[in-house]
Amino acid sequence: MSLVCDPGANQGGAGTIAASNDCAAWRLAGPLGMADAGAVIEVARRLPLPTSGQVDCAGVTSVDSAAVAALLSFARRARDEGRQLQFVNVPAPLLSLAALYGVDDLLAP
Numbered sequence: 145m146s147l148v149c150d151p152g153a154n155q156g157g158a159g160t161i162a163a164s165n166d167c168a169a170w171r172l173a174g175p176l177g178m179a180d181a182g183a184v185i186e187v188a189r190r191l192p193l194p195t196s197g198q199v200d201c202a203g204v205t206s207v208d209s210a211a212v213a214a215l216l217s218f219a220r221r222a223r224d225e226g227r228q229l230q231f232v233n234v235p236a237p238l239l240s241l242a243a244l245y246g247v248d249d250l251l252a253p
Contacts (some may be wrong), residue, residue, distance in 0.1 A: 159184050159204075161191070168196040170218075173203030176238075179208035185217050192226050204232035212241050219250055 159180030160173045170191065176184060199218060204211070215231060215238075222229045231251045242248040 145249060161187050163191050163194065167192055167194060169194045169198040171201055171203060173205075175202050175206040176211040176214060177206060177208040178210045181214045185214050188214075188218060189221075193222055193225060193229070197222070198228050199229050199231050200233055201219045201231055201235060201238065204235050204238065207235065207238045207241060207244070209241060210249065211238050212245055215242075215250060216247065 145210070158174045159176045161184045162171050162173075170188070172184070173178065199215075202206065219229055234251050239248065239251060242251050
């Protein structure tokens with residue numbers, strides 16, 4: 145079975161995750177909270193990990209603790225597959241939540 149990059153994989157929900165056309169990066173956009181994180185995590189499971197390891201959070205508009213859980217889920221998957229992820233353009237509120245929960249090293253460059 146081969147995995148194909150599907151940049152338009154997330155068709156539902158306000159928060160989205162998509163792969164760049166070349167599968168080099170993932171891009172998160174919209175709110176990433178309790179109402180959206182589950183769907184975003186589910187779509188991410190169907191996407192191949194980004195070849196560059198980069199997850200761009202610039203498009204994230206609002207967060208709650210579920211956003212931290214989503215990023216932890218992505219990082220756990222990468223670890224399980226022997227890969228690393230780098231979260232870039234992380235919004236300040238998400239950095240603050242990660243620090244509060246003691247997982248800010250997850251978001252360190």
